Amino acid sequence: MVRLNIFLLLALVICSLGVVTSQHKARKIFQALEAEQERARQLEVEFGQLQIELSTWGAAPRIEKIAREKLKMTTPQAGRAIASAPTGGNAQ
Amino acid sequence: MMRFKGKVAHKFAESPLLQLRLPPWRSRLMGLLILGSFGVLIGRAFYLQVLNNDFLQEKGESRYRRDIEISASRGRIADRHGDVLAISTPMKSIWAVPPVARLTPEQTGQLASLLEMDVKQLSQKLSTDKPFVFLRRQIPPSVAEQVAALKLPGIGQDKEYRRFYPTGEMTAHMVGFTGVDDKGLEGVELAFHGQLLGQPGSRSVIRDRRGQIVEDVGSIKPPQDGKEVRLALDSKIQYLAYSHLKQAMSEHNAKAGGVVVLDVRTGEILALANLPTYNPNNREGLSGAQLRNRALTDTFEPGSTLKPFTIALGLESGKVRFDTIINCAPGRLTIGNATIADAHPHGALTVAEVIQKSSNVGAAKVAAMLPSQKMWEMFDDVGFGQVPRLGFPGEVTGRVRPWKSWRPIEQATMAYGHGISVSLIQLARAYSVFARDGDLVPLSLTRVDSSMPHGATVFSPQTARAVRVMLEMAVQPGGTAPKAQIPGYRVAGKTGTAHKLEGGRYANKYVSSFVGFAPVSDPRLIVAVMIDEPRGGKHYGGEVAAPVFAAVMASSLRTLGIAPDAPLVVAQTPKTTTPTVKARL
Numbered sequence: 126m127v128r129l130n131i132f133l134l135l136a137l138v139i140c141s142l143g144v145v146t147s148q149h150k151a152r153k154i155f156q157a158l159e160a161e162q163e164r165a166r167q168l169e170v171e172f173g174q175l176q177i178e179l180s181t182w183g184a185a186p187r188i189e190k191i192a193r194e195k196l197k198m199t200t201p202q203a204g205r206a207i208a209s210a211p212t213g214g215n216a217q
Numbered sequence: 218m219m220r221f222k223g224k225v226a227h228k229f230a231e232s233p234l235l236q237l238r239l240p241p242w243r244s245r246l247m248g249l250l251i252l253g254s255f256g257v258l259i260g261r262a263f264y265l266q267v268l269n270n271d272f273l274q275e276k277g278e279s280r281y282r283r284d285i286e287i288s289a290s291r292g293r294i295a296d297r298h299g300d301v302l303a304i305s306t307p308m309k310s311i312w313a314v315p316p317v318a319r320l321t322p323e324q325t326g327q328l329a330s331l332l333e334m335d336v337k338q339l340s341q342k343l344s345t346d347k348p349f350v351f352l353r354r355q356i357p358p359s360v361a362e363q364v365a366a367l368k369l370p371g372i373g374q375d376k377e378y379r380r381f382y383p384t385g386e387m388t389a390h391m392v393g394f395t396g397v398d399d400k401g402l403e404g405v406e407l408a409f410h411g412q413l414l415g416q417p418g419s420r421s422v423i424r425d426r427r428g429q430i431v432e433d434v435g436s437i438k439p440p441q442d443g444k445e446v447r448l449a450l451d452s453k454i455q456y457l458a459y460s461h462l463k464q465a466m467s468e469h470n471a472k473a474g475g476v477v478v479l480d481v482r483t484g485e486i487l488a489l490a491n492l493p494t495y496n497p498n499n500r501e502g503l504s505g506a507q508l509r510n511r512a513l514t515d516t517f518e519p520g521s522t523l524k525p526f527t528i529a530l531g532l533e534s535g536k537v538r539f540d541t542i543i544n545c546a547p548g549r550l551t552i553g554n555a556t557i558a559d560a561h562p563h564g565a566l567t568v569a570e571v572i573q574k575s576s577n578v579g580a581a582k583v584a585a586m587l588p589s590q591k592m593w594e595m596f597d598d599v600g601f602g603q604v605p606r607l608g609f610p611g612e613v614t615g616r617v618r619p620w621k622s623w624r625p626i627e628q629a630t631m632a633y634g635h636g637i638s639v640s641l642i643q644l645a646r647a648y649s650v651f652a653r654d655g656d657l658v659p660l661s662l663t664r665v666d667s668s669m670p671h672g673a674t675v676f677s678p679q680t681a682r683a684v685r686v687m688l689e690m691a692v693q694p695g696g697t698a699p700k701a702q703i704p705g706y707r708v709a710g711k712t713g714t715a716h717k718l719e720g721g722r723y724a725n726k727y728v729s730s731f732v733g734f735a736p737v738s739d740p741r742l743i744v745a746v747m748i749d750e751p752r753g754g755k756h757y758g759g760e761v762a763a764p765v766f767a768a769v770m771a772s773s774l775r776t777l778g779i780a781p782d783a784p785l786v787v788a789q790t791p792k793t794t795t796p797t798v799k800a801r802l
Contacts, residue, residue, distance in 0.1 A: 151432075152431045152432065155430075155431060155432060155433075156429060156430070156431065159429075159430050170306060170307055173290075173304055173305070173306045174306055176301050176304055177301065177304055177306065177381050177383055179301075180300055180301045180383035180384065181383050183300075184383065184384060184385075185387075185452065185453060185456035185457075186387070186456065186460070189456075189460070
């Protein structure tokens with residue numbers, strides 16, 4: 126009887142320790158997950174900010190300004206444009 | 218050893234009290250009472266812990282469980298190609314609880330410099346007895362971190378979103394803006410508020426001593442970010458429309474102006490620009506004039522741009538034919554005690570020439586052949602006096618009076634666009650009956666991906682085609698708007714020059730307009746231009762609005778890669794080929 130009790134007590138202690146360890150591990154993993162999710166949110170925010178930046182740099186007024194002032198590009202005069210037929214078509 | 222006199226010492230067991238014979242029911246009663254009390258206690262415990270345990274459960278959980286809100290961001294607004302027109306990014310707001318926030322002057326100084334605020338202003342805010350004040354809203358997260366690092370008592374921060382409009386004033390009227398609490402206040406932001414709005418979620422968690430989340434308890438309500446709204450707008454065309462309008466505005470010293478570009482096939486609004494405009498990213502000192510989306514919310518007397526509708530109705534009802542001669546001499550027509558005059562007197566004109574030369578007298582004479590009810594119905598059918606049903610805030614119906622109250626002179630003036638008011642978007646849309654084969658296209662703010670929508674038929678295809686020919690004549694030499702021509706494309710359109718009504722009288726102020734479409738062989742785009750009060754010496758639609766039309770139309774056609782349908786005579790047959798060119802060829 127005593128030996129059975131000691132055996133059961135031992136089993137209980139081992140199980141309890143197991144519970145504690147797994148709980149600890151679960152929390153560790155959960156925290157890692159949290160951290161990654163936070164990072165995902167941060168990246169999403171950054172993505173949004175980069176999109177703002179992209180559309181600011183790529184704004185039509187800026188492109189036109191650079192084209193005209195820096196690259197000295199101009200809209201061709203009517204006389205200098207040649208209309209070509211769409212691909213595959215026959216020019217008249 | 219001292220002894221107490223008169224008192225007898227006993228051992229407990231020998232106590233005389235124990236010798237008393239008490240009635241046995243007393244001890245039994247006591248026993249029962251104590252047992253009963255235990256029973257009550259057990260019952261109560263059972264009730265609290267098993268039967269009705271919600272309350273205690275909640276109390277217990279509240280000791281370790283925290284509910285946190287998960288914020289959701291507002292949806293983006295993008296143009297048809299997915300380029301961002303409006304986007305939310307998280308910012309921080311700094312608040313204070315003034316009774317708790319007792320800061321040293323040094324701390325106040327630090328905080329003020331971080332928040333870029335006046336020290337005096339800040340300490341004033343902190344010395345109020347209100348329980349809560351916002352010190353500064355929408356500051357960048359990096360600054361907020363520095364504020365948090367100061368660890369000031371009674372100063373906290375919240376996450377909130379700020380809306381950015383990368384395209385700024387160019388698309389301001391279309392996109393609109395939101396208030397500080399992410400509520401749509403104008404434009405698409407207001408019209409599509411429900412769709413853009415995100416639903417914040419929530420979750421219950423257990424935090425450890427260091428404030429880290431260690432476990433989720435209970436159910437998680439995931440946040441729902443607002444949906445993206447894809448507009449029909451093409452930001453490139455929008456830019457072209459905006460910049461050409463801006464140029465024309467300064468050239469003609471005009472008060473205001475608007476341009477609308479429509480896709481003929483789908484009814485999508487590809488561009489909608491208004492001036493004056495504003496920067497939605499910085500809305501200080503805004504005036505109503507800047508905020509108004511004129512193309513949708515302002516009406517004006519369209520003038521001659523309405524003549525094609527009168528003529529089309531004449532053709533449709535068989536009263537006139539393409540080449541019916543209308544005598545417009547001597548350039549004036551008296552109805553009752555009012556006189557209609559042409560800007561330039563004409564002699565006998567065909568119906569087509571009435572449009573080409575824009576004769577008021579001719580249009581009035583055609584209108585006189587038409588029953589007023591028919592004319593009103595036609596105006597109604599092409600959308601005048603009707604809400605455009607875009608769902609855009611503030612869109613107007615314009616004004617077409619009921620036909621029963623029309624006097625002959627009014628019917629005559631309406632024939633050439635006076636005594637009736639429309640918005641620019643209505644006018645642009647109405648022209649789709651000519652650009653398409655007689656049906657009125659439904660407009661759309663958002664991208665239309667389905668197949669070609671079909672509107673209600675107003676005119677027969679034959680009539681639409683006949684009017685198209687007349688409108689093409691109007692931009693050719695001999696017409697009112699040769700400046701609307703575009704090399705390489707066949708263009709059709711009509712000018713409008715209307716006197717402005719001020720205090721019931723026509724003042725010497727004008728609204729110049731031009732509405733047209735191209736390429737005529739297979740119309741793809743409608744462009745409507747309106748310039749309010751040009752004060753640069755010119756005021757005719759053909760001089761002021763037509764060049765803007767041509768510039769916007771030409772660059773838009775090029776941007777969309779629409780094939781030219783007219784030969785470029787000048788470019789293809791150079792008059793003199795120089796030897797160098799020949800050598801290179």
